Amino acid sequence: xxxxxxxxxxxxxxxxxxxxxxxxxxxxxxxxxxxxxxxxxxxxxxxxxxxxxxxxxxxxxxxxxxxxxxxxxxxxxxxxxxxxxxxxxxxxxxxxxxxxxxxxxxxxxxxxxx
Amino acid sequence: xxxxxxxxxxxxxxxxxxxxxxxxxxxxxxxxxxxxxxxxxxxxxxxxxxxxxxxxxxxxxxxxxxxxxxxxxxxxxxxxxxxxxxxxxxxxxxxxxxxxxxxxxxxxxx
Numbered sequence: 001x002x003x004x005x006x007x008x009x010x011x012x013x014x015x016x017x018x019x020x021x022x023x024x025x026x027x028x029x030x031x032x033x034x035x036x037x038x039x040x041x042x043x044x045x046x047x048x049x050x051x052x053x054x055x056x057x058x059x060x061x062x063x064x065x066x067x068x069x070x071x072x073x074x075x076x077x078x079x080x081x082x083x084x085x086x087x088x089x090x091x092x093x094x095x096x097x098x099x100x101x102x103x104x105x106x107x108x109x110x111x112x113x114x
Numbered sequence: 115x116x117x118x119x120x121x122x123x124x125x126x127x128x129x130x131x132x133x134x135x136x137x138x139x140x141x142x143x144x145x146x147x148x149x150x151x152x153x154x155x156x157x158x159x160x161x162x163x164x165x166x167x168x169x170x171x172x173x174x175x176x177x178x179x180x181x182x183x184x185x186x187x188x189x190x191x192x193x194x195x196x197x198x199x200x201x202x203x204x205x206x207x208x209x210x211x212x213x214x215x216x217x218x219x220x221x222x223x224x
Contacts, residue, residue: 004157033211042217043158043203056211090157099207102148105157 003027006091006106014114015081021109023074023091029104031097032074034066037088037108049074050097081113116141118206120215128223133194135202135218138186143209147180147187150203152217158203162189166208194222 004025013019023032034046048056049068063085065077074091088110092103117140127133139147145166150158164171164178164187171178175194180187191198199222204215 042201043214045211048211092157094212097211099144099205099210099212100146102160102163103158103212105150105159107155107157 004091004093004104004106006109008109009107010110012112012114013081018079020078021076021089023106025072025093025104027093027104029093029095030071031094032068033092033103034074034076035090035092037090048097055097083113086111086113116144116206116210116213118204118213118215120204120218122218123216124219126221126223127194129194129196131194133191133220135189136186137204137215139206140185141209142185144206145208148205149178149189150205152201152203196222196224198222
């Protein structure tokens with residue numbers, strides 16, 4: 001384990017379902033990130049939270065809704081997804097949100113939308 | 115904003131040979147350059163990083179070089195082994211969040 005835990009590891013959901021992805025880190029990091037990984041775009045940044053404040057939304061559709069209740073937890077709420085949203089969703093954390101330190105990634109949630 | 119280009123996208127080498135992956139960046143204010151290795155079914159893991167105040171860093175069989183003037187940096191893997199097969203990502207940061215390259219799929223042939 002890397003210190004960043006993502007659950008669930010695999011998720012299959014219908015287009016009308018609502019589900020949530022969870023990410024947890026106890027590394028004392030202050031920044032957390034959601035990335036989407038697909039064959040077309042290897043590491044596509046979705047959201048950045050720096051000291052619990054959302055500092056970046058990379059033009060992500062509103063069917064993806066992030067939540068950061070504290071600096072150790074990050075959620076991605078999913079609803080009314082499309083088949084093209086099927087991908088590996090990676091969470092990462094770092095000491096700060098300004099790229100001064102390396103990121104620690106979780107193992108990801110493999111999402112399949114049917 | 116920062117833009118990171120990574121080449122090649124795929125690389126195949128014989129076991130025991132060396133592998134080199136190159137990246138260029140656009141923002142001269144970037145000063146932190148990590149490299150990540152992603153194995154099948156796992157998230158990317160940091161394997162080595164370099165800051166702009168040094169030109170080279172080594173850790174056993176892997177090394178990274180940085181040319182600030184030309185704004186490029188490279189990953190060198192010597193005496194490659196089957197377990198080196200993975201996708202490798204470079205990144206640049208320090209002035210803003212990390213920006214990642216598109217990745218290189220490295221295959222080590224026995």
